[in-house]
Amino acid sequence: xxxxxxxxxxxxxxIVPLTDIDSEDERFRITTLRESAGLQKSIHRxxxxxxPLVAPDDGGFIIVSGFRRVNACQALGWNSIPVRLLRSASGxxxxxxxxxxxSLERPLNLIETSRALNLLEQAAGDGRLADADAxxxxxxxxxxxxxxxxxxxxxxxxVQGGVLEGALSFAMACELGCMEEGLxxxxxxxxxxxxxxxxKQREIVSRVAEIAVRERIDPRQVLDECGLMHTTGPAxxxxxxxxxxxxxxxxxxxxxxxxxxxDNFLALRQRLKLGExxxxxxxxxxxxxxxxxxxxxxxxxxxxxxxxxxxxxIDHPDFNRLLTGKGRGFEESSGS
Amino acid sequence: xxxxxxxxxxxxxxxPEVEAARRRFKVPARIVRSAEEVYAAVAAAQxxxxxxxxxxxxxxxxxxxxxxxxxxxHYTCCGYKILHIGTFCSMDCSYCILQAYFHPPVLQYFLNxxxxxxxxxxxxxxxxxxxxxxxxxxxxxxWEPWTDLSARLIRKFAGQDSCVLELKTKTTxxxxxxxxxxxxxxxxxxSLNTAEVIRTEERGTTSLDARLKxxxxxxxxxxxxxxxxxxxxxxxxxxxxxxxxxxxxxxxVDPRHIVWISLGALRFxxxxxxxLRKRFQHSRIVYGEFIGGLDGKMRYFKPLxxxxxxxxxxxxxxxxxxxxxxxxxxxxxxxxxxxGFQPDSGGGLARMLDEAAxxxxxxxxxx
Numbered sequence: 001x002x003x004x005x006x007x008x009x010x011x012x013x014x015i016v017p018l019t020d021i022d023s024e025d026e027r028f029r030i031t032t033l034r035e036s037a038g039l040q041k042s043i044h045r046x047x048x049x050x051x052p053l054v055a056p057d058d059g060g061f062i063i064v065s066g067f068r069r070v071n072a073c074q075a076l077g078w079n080s081i082p083v084r085l086l087r088s089a090s091g092x093x094x095x096x097x098x099x100x101x102x103s104l105e106r107p108l109n110l111i112e113t114s115r116a117l118n119l120l121e122q123a124a125g126d127g128r129l130a131d132a133d134a135x136x137x138x139x140x141x142x143x144x145x146x147x148x149x150x151x152x153x154x155x156x157x158x159v160q161g162g163v164l165e166g167a168l169s170f171a172m173a174c175e176l177g178c179m180e181e182g183l184x185x186x187x188x189x190x191x192x193x194x195x196x197x198x199x200k201q202r203e204i205v206s207r208v209a210e211i212a213v214r215e216r217i218d219p220r221q222v223l224d225e226c227g228l229m230h231t232t233g234p235a236x237x238x239x240x241x242x243x244x245x246x247x248x249x250x251x252x253x254x255x256x257x258x259x260x261x262x263d264n265f266l267a268l269r270q271r272l273k274l275g276e277x278x279x280x281x282x283x284x285x286x287x288x289x290x291x292x293x294x295x296x297x298x299x300x301x302x303x304x305x306x307x308x309x310x311x312x313x314i315d316h317p318d319f320n321r322l323l324t325g326k327g328r329g330f331e332e333s334s335g336s
Numbered sequence: 337x338x339x340x341x342x343x344x345x346x347x348x349x350x351x352p353e354v355e356a357a358r359r360r361f362k363v364p365a366r367i368v369r370s371a372e373e374v375y376a377a378v379a380a381a382q383x384x385x386x387x388x389x390x391x392x393x394x395x396x397x398x399x400x401x402x403x404x405x406x407x408x409x410h411y412t413c414c415g416y417k418i419l420h421i422g423t424f425c426s427m428d429c430s431y432c433i434l435q436a437y438f439h440p441p442v443l444q445y446f447l448n449x450x451x452x453x454x455x456x457x458x459x460x461x462x463x464x465x466x467x468x469x470x471x472x473x474x475x476x477x478x479w480e481p482w483t484d485l486s487a488r489l490i491r492k493f494a495g496q497d498s499c500v501l502e503l504k505t506k507t508t509x510x511x512x513x514x515x516x517x518x519x520x521x522x523x524x525x526x527s528l529n530t531a532e533v534i535r536t537e538e539r540g541t542t543s544l545d546a547r548l549k550x551x552x553x554x555x556x557x558x559x560x561x562x563x564x565x566x567x568x569x570x571x572x573x574x575x576x577x578x579x580x581x582x583x584x585x586x587x588x589v590d591p592r593h594i595v596w597i598s599l600g601a602l603r604f605x606x607x608x609x610x611x612l613r614k615r616f617q618h619s620r621i622v623y624g625e626f627i628g629g630l631d632g633k634m635r636y637f638k639p640l641x642x643x644x645x646x647x648x649x650x651x652x653x654x655x656x657x658x659x660x661x662x663x664x665x666x667x668x669x670x671x672x673x674x675x676g677f678q679p680d681s682g683g684g685l686a687r688m689l690d691e692a693a694x695x696x697x698x699x700x701x702x703x
Binding site for chain 1: 669
C-alpha cells in the first residue's frame, strides 16, 4: 500500500498487490468480453489507464469495473497495480458505478444490458431500479422490455452467444427463453451455425413445435429425426441450401399431404417439358380452381413457337392428368 | 347454463324475463345504461371468453332480427337466413368461431320480441320459401330452461306456410317443445360428431347418444329432423369414426324423418388458433393440414376434405339413399368429387334445400 489519495466522492487512488484482488468474484461484471490480449499490448505500451475500480471485501478487494484490465496485468506478470478504491459505497452505489463505467464508455450489448438491469435491481433496497438512474445510465425503462431483457443473461450460454453474434434477434431469444433449456440450446446452436433470417427461424421453431404436438412427441425428437441436431458449419452457399433442405423436411412432415401434392405436381409438370417460355402454376395451396399459364415472348416467331407448344400441351396426357388431379393431390390414378 | 353475473339494459328492467332470469340464476340484476359497461366487465376478466359464458346481458337487438347468412363468393352458400335471437353460448367447444367473432363475447339475449315478430310477419308475407335458423350466433336451445322463446317461435311458424325454422343445438332441451302444435314448420337439428371429438373438443355439451335419443323423441312427436356433421375433424382413422357415427344416427332415427344432413369440415378464422391454443391446451385440432382458404379462413387441404366428405356421404347414402345431403361452404370441385354432382345442376343449393324443406315440412308457399 504505497500511497492513497481520497476524492470528494469517497473514491481514492492507491497501489494494491494483485494478489489482494479477487478476480474470480464477478458479481459486478457487466462486460461480455473475456479476451485481454489486445489490452495487454496497450497496457504494456501506454500503461494502465484508467485504473480499475475496486471495493474492499473480506480483507482484500473485489472488482467493480476493470475485469479485463486486471486480467491483462496478471498476464503481464505485474505484482501490483494502481486502483481506484471505493471505500464506503453501498451495494447499490457500487452497482451504479459498475454500470456507469461500462455504459458511459460504450453502448452496452443486450447481454450487458441484461446484466446491468439485474445487478441494479438486486442491489436496490426495494428491488426496483429508479427510472431516473436507469435513464442516466442509458438503460431502458419500459417495464415490458426490461422484464424480457432481464431474462437474457439467465438464458442458456448458447442462446446468449447467438445474441452476441447477432445470429439470434432479441425477439427470437425471448422465444427460446420460454423453452426447456436443452431445446433452446439445440435451436440456438442450429441458428448460430446456419444463420437463417428471423422469419425462417420462426418458421422452423413453429414447425417443430407443431409437429411435436401433432405427433405427441418431444420437440427434440423432431429436431433429431429431421436431422437438425447434426448440421455442420458449412460455407455460405451451402448454408442456404441446408436451410432450404431443413425447411423442406419440416414442411413435408408438418403438411405431408400438401407437400406430396406439390411434389406430384412438380413431377407431372416436369414431364410436360414446357421450356423457358411457358410457366404453369397451380392455384395457391391447390385451393382455388384456376391454374395459371404464363407465356413469355419477344417476337412473332416466339408466338408461333408457343402456339405449337400449346397445341402439344393440349394433347399431352400428363397435362390432362395435371388439370384433373387436384382432387387426389396429383397422385397418379390407378387407371392412368 | 350457469350464470354468475346478470346485466340488464336499463330500458328493459321492468320486463318479466328479467325477474325470470334473476330467479332462475339466483343472482342480482345489475342495471346498465350501455353495453360498454358489460363489455368492460367481461374484457377485464383473466379469461374473457370463459367469463363471457357466465355473464348474461338482457338487452334489445338494435339491428335486424332476420339476416342473410354471410356467405362468400368463393364457396357455395345455402341461402340460409339467421334469426338473431342472442349471442354466444354457455357450452364450450374448442373450435367455436364465436370465441373470435365477438369482441368480447358475451351471452346476450334479446327481449324486443315484438320487433322480431314484425320482421317475421314481413318475411312470411313474401310467400316464398325461406329457411331460418337461430343456431348461428348461439345454440338454439340453451335459452330453453328459462325462456319461452322456442315455443313462441314454433307456434308462430306453425301459423304460416312458406318459412321453416331450424332449431340447431348440442343440447337435449326439447321436453317443453314436444307437445306444441308445430305443423312440421320447425326442424329440430343436432350437430353431430364422433364420440371422440365430442368428448375432447365439445366441453359441456351432451353426448352423441343423448343427442340421438332426443332426436328420436322429436321425430316421435312429428318434428322433421336435420343433422349437421360440422365441424368434421380430420385425423388418422377419422373416416371409421364418422362411419360409426353415421351408423349410430340411423340406428336411432328413421331417415324418412330427416330433411337434410350437412357436412362441413373444420374451418376457422386465423385468430381462433391463438385462442384455442390458450384455452384448450390439450386440443390438437388446429394442427391438421390447414391452408389459407379463399375466404381468408383456415381450411383443410382440399383433397383431404374431398376424401372425408366422400366417405361420410357414402356411409349416409348406404343407409339413406334419398336423404338430402349438402356441403357447407364448399366449391363446385369439392361437390363434384364428394357428392358426384354440382348444386347448380339442380338449380342451385338454395333451391335444393328449399325443395327438401317443402317436401319434408309439407309447405305450400303459394297456398
